[in-house]
Amino acid sequence: MASPRIIMKLTVTAARKEPGDVLVIDLKHPRKPVLPAFEAGSHVDVHLPEGKVRQYSLCGDPTELGRYTIAVKRENDGRGGSAWIHETIAVGSTLPVSAPRNHFALKPGEGPTLLLAGGIGITPILAMARALARQAKPFELHYFTRGRALTPLLEVIEDDLPGGNVRIHFDDEPQTRQNIAALLANRSDDAQTYYCGPPGFMAVVGRAAQHWPEGTVHFETFQPPEFDGAPPEPFVIELAEGRVVEVSAETTALAALRAAGVPLMASCENGVCGTCECAMLAGQPIHRDAVLSKEARGHRFIPCVSRATGVLKLDL
Ligand code: FES
Incomplete structure (x- = not known):
């Protein structure tokens, strides 16, 4: 995969409204026929005016090498990024x-x-379903929505995915409803589950999947994780060059690093997007993010939320 630090100026080649206040946008490079490859589950950072950066999952087909497709839900009580996209972006932007x-x-x-x-x-789940369908791997997709008239990407799902693998559950159509706990109650051998959605949905699925073995449940969240609430302690970051940066109890590692002149990109500043991720060389981190895998926690660090005990060495 290409470095996420590469920023490309892509052209909007299609933009269509979908139910649920969602704008689906196709992006292509103005000159190059091929974009950096992506896998199912990937996202891109979209850079907006005033230094805002927002993450959107790629929901198109990973085998289509010349196009990215994102779906932007307008969040009227959000931080303004999605509203700007809805109001400003059109074909040719x-x-x-x-x-x-x-x-x-x-x-x-x-x-x-x-x-x-x-x-x-x-x-992200749609891209996964496409990949599994192409590989002829066994899967089931369950899509939980409030109602048919508010459901984005319905036609795409019906057109692109094998019908037998897809179940759509509308809150307002009782015959389609599905109890999530019942769905996850019996795990078949070697099954894995992947889920993504709003906070209430994430909590319900998380509880229902508690009895699944470690490593078989995977999720992507839009919300920062909860942590134990213990008051933050000061710690020290040692940079690769040997310079030392103090992180007081009142600030974040990200803010302390920036104040010390270390340029770091950031977006959510909530530990959910991974934009500020950096390499960790040694130390005892206190991970408080929702993006790093268990394996990555041994050598990566999310400075917008995570802290440490004592001295943490970062490869910066
Ligand atoms: S800025 Fe999003 S995880 Fe740090």
């Missing part, structure tokens, strides 16, 4: 977009895959 990165990758396995999406959480 230019959007600065990073190369894709993936914190929500499909793990190879022979067992069945259960894909669960709530609302706009369908975007």
Whole structure:
């Protein structure tokens, strides 16, 4: 995968409104026929005016090498990024977009895959369903939405995915409803599950999947994780060059590093997007993010939320 630090000025080649106040946007390079490759579950950073950066999952087909597709839900009580996109972006617009990165990758396995999406959480899940369908791997996609008239990407799902693998559950159509706990109650051998959606949905699925073995449940969240609430302690960051940066109890590692002149990109500043991720060389981190995998926690660090005990050495 190309470096996410690469920022490309892509052209909007299609923009269509979908139910649920969602704008689906196709992006192509103005000159190059091929974009950096992506895997199912990947997202891109979209760079907006005033230094805002927003993450959107790629919901198109990973084998289509010349086009990225994102779906932007307008969040009227959000931080303004989605509203700006809805009001400003049209066919012919230019959007600065990073190369894709993936914190929500499909793990190879022979067992069945259960894909669960709530609302706009369908975007990474749709790319996963496409990939599994292409590989002829067994999967089921369950899409939970409030109602047919509010459901984005319905036609795309019906047109592109094998019908037998897809179940759509509308809150306002009782005959389609599905109890999530019942769905996850019995795990078939080697099954894995992947889920993404709004906070309430994430909590319900998380509880229902508690009895699944470690490493078989994967999710991507839009919300910062909860932590124990213990008051933050000061710690020290040692940079690769040997310089030392003090992080007081009142600030974040990200803010302290920036104040010391270390240029770091950031977006959510909530530990959910991974934009500020950096390499860790040594130390005892206190991870408080929602993006790093268990394996990555041994050598990566998210300075907008995570802290440490004592001295933490970063490769910066
Ligand atoms: S800025 Fe989003 S995880 Fe740090």
